[in-house]
Amino acid sequence: MTLAQIGVTGLSVMGRNLARNFARNGFSVAVHNRSASKMESLIDEHGSEGTFVGCASLEDFVAALERPRKIIIMVQAGDATDAVIDALVPLVDQGDIIVDAGNAHFPDTRRREAALRDKGIHFVGTGVSGGEEGALLGPSIMPGGPAESYAALGPMLEKISAHVDGVPCCTHVGPDGAGHFVKMVHNGIEYADMQLIGEAYALLRAGLHLSPKEIGDILAEWNKGDLESYLIEITAEVLKQTDAKTGKPLVDVILDEAGQKGTGRWTVQSALDLGVPVTGIAEATFARAISSQTAQREAGRDVLASAAGDFHIGNREGFIEDVRVALYASKVVAYAQGFDQIQAASEQYGWHIDRGAMARIWRGGCIIRARFLNRITEAYERNPELPSLLVDPYFTDIVADGLSGWRRVVSQAALAGIPAPAFSSSLAYYDSLRSERLPAALIQGQRDFFGAHTYKRVDREGTFHTLWSGDRTEVEA
Numbered sequence: 001m002t003l004a005q006i007g008v009t010g011l012s013v014m015g016r017n018l019a020r021n022f023a024r025n026g027f028s029v030a031v032h033n034r035s036a037s038k039m040e041s042l043i044d045e046h047g048s049e050g051t052f053v054g055c056a057s058l059e060d061f062v063a064a065l066e067r068p069r070k071i072i073i074m075v076q077a078g079d080a081t082d083a084v085i086d087a088l089v090p091l092v093d094q095g096d097i098i099v100d101a102g103n104a105h106f107p108d109t110r111r112r113e114a115a116l117r118d119k120g121i122h123f124v125g126t127g128v129s130g131g132e133e134g135a136l137l138g139p140s141i142m143p144g145g146p147a148e149s150y151a152a153l154g155p156m157l158e159k160i161s162a163h164v165d166g167v168p169c170c171t172h173v174g175p176d177g178a179g180h181f182v183k184m185v186h187n188g189i190e191y192a193d194m195q196l197i198g199e200a201y202a203l204l205r206a207g208l209h210l211s212p213k214e215i216g217d218i219l220a221e222w223n224k225g226d227l228e229s230y231l232i233e234i235t236a237e238v239l240k241q242t243d244a245k246t247g248k249p250l251v252d253v254i255l256d257e258a259g260q261k262g263t264g265r266w267t268v269q270s271a272l273d274l275g276v277p278v279t280g281i282a283e284a285t286f287a288r289a290i291s292s293q294t295a296q297r298e299a300g301r302d303v304l305a306s307a308a309g310d311f312h313i314g315n316r317e318g319f320i321e322d323v324r325v326a327l328y329a330s331k332v333v334a335y336a337q338g339f340d341q342i343q344a345a346s347e348q349y350g351w352h353i354d355r356g357a358m359a360r361i362w363r364g365g366c367i368i369r370a371r372f373l374n375r376i377t378e379a380y381e382r383n384p385e386l387p388s389l390l391v392d393p394y395f396t397d398i399v400a401d402g403l404s405g406w407r408r409v410v411s412q413a414a415l416a417g418i419p420a421p422a423f424s425s426s427l428a429y430y431d432s433l434r435s436e437r438l439p440a441a442l443i444q445g446q447r448d449f450f451g452a453h454t455y456k457r458v459d460r461e462g463t464f465h466t467l468w469s470g471d472r473t474e475v476e477a
């Protein structure tokens with residue numbers, strides 16, 4: 001019997017489309033699902049697209065694969081993934097490669113990788129972005145795990161990934177949980193990007209009394225320039241959509257409570273652990289949480305004062321341009337923070353992640369694909385040790401050009417009482433980075449006062465404490 005080159009177990013929307021993608025790219029694919037009906041329907045409906053080997057049992061599935069076996073698990077993250085790994089381990093051999101392409105939390109991936117490494121099995125936690133369509137037509141793929149396994153697996157993943165300018169949107173991210181970590185931050189950035197576009201829409205709507213369709217046209221126009229991205233493109237489509245039942249713009253009949261599956265929360269939790277300020281992602285995650293706080297919103301809607309002035313904009317074109325530059329600058333901040341978080345984790349876990357390569361593999365296949373990612377790759381090529389994207393000359397200049405507009409938009413939003421949390425916190429972050437002095441000095445004084453936490457001085461080495469409850473002289477701690 002001819003053995004299959006790769007196997008996919010878990011044939012719901014993602015696994016099914018990934019298996020078809022492999023088959024369409026000329027690989028023979030063994031396919032398995034806990035309940036055999038999904039495997040059978042895949043072969044019934046798409047068997048002609050390539051070489052599939054349908055397997056009813058996990059034993060048959062493992063036996064159908066050439067060695068070293070390459071097995072992709074595409075099941076629910078969490079317990080289901082552990083259950084499938086546990087069932088596979090007794091069936092595979094040393095040197096075989098088990099790939100978890102689901103949305104695992106990276107600490108789980110680190111745990112699983114270490115456990116399987118002890119048994120001589122390669123475990124590759126892999127981020128896959130692009131949803132159902134990406135899985136079929138070419139996703140962005142972020143594999144972690146041992147570099148050795150990438151030699152066998154990488155060429156296959158690269159072949160089925162999206163390609164931009166002939167370059168695959170797949171590369172080895174780093175060892176153990178690096179792939180799932182980067183996928184998590186990717187999703188966090190996606191939250192920030194979506195929130196920022198949402199704030200731009202809200203400001204244009206309130207400030208210029210434009211219809212959703214008119215704002216959709218503006219976004220479609222922006223999509224021809226620096227802001228060109230999948231998210232801007234689909235937002236324009238959503239805004240132009242009319243509800244068939246009411247004849248109203250669809251966005252006006254959709255309940256304004258944003259859902260989340262948890263990757264934004266994971267990103268913020270990890271950023272807190274690493275001590276990296278990802279204010280854009282955090283604001284976006286909290287903005288979704290606020291939107292779903294029905295009781296608080298109902299209680300606040302009628303009783304909280306506004307003291308807001310009229311949101312009257314005299315210069316229509318000028319305001320649209322201000323919102324555009326505020327969106328672009330805030331987006332640069334959100335990405336700069338996300339890349340800082342990747343760098344911090346890379347240092348903490350010894351992953352050696354190439355940040356420019358991450359921007360490169362996000363250019364196609366995934367939700368945050370955008371023209372601007374080329375600029376990020378170029379920035380890290382110019383300086384792989386760049387301390388912040390914002391200090392790369394390209395980004396420094398482009399943010400400086402739009403800075404007055406950004407400030408006008410944030411202040412107008414505040415004066416008019418329009419919430420723009422991600423726009424305003426991004427600007428505060430930018431101003432923090434450029435400040436000569438921060439009030440952190442005062443905070444150190446407060447901490448020393450109530451807790452004798454000590455402080456350092458700007459003019460002398462050492463650690464100091466003021467005898468606050470004594471004669472208030474300073475002593476060296």
Ligand code: NAP
Nearest residue numbers: 010011012013014034035074075076077080102103131132
């Ligand atoms: P899903 O709904 O997350 O999972 C369903 C699959 O998991 C089915 O094949 C199911 O088998 C299997 N499964 C559940 N519990 C199992 C167990 N204990 N043992 C064996 N198999 C089990 O499927 P999905 O939407 O295709 O997503 C797959 C993975 O990709 C998830 O981790 C998801 O987070 C990730 N992901 C999804 C997207 C997306 O857009 N949907 C995008 C990127 C990543 P049965 O058919 O037998 O129930």
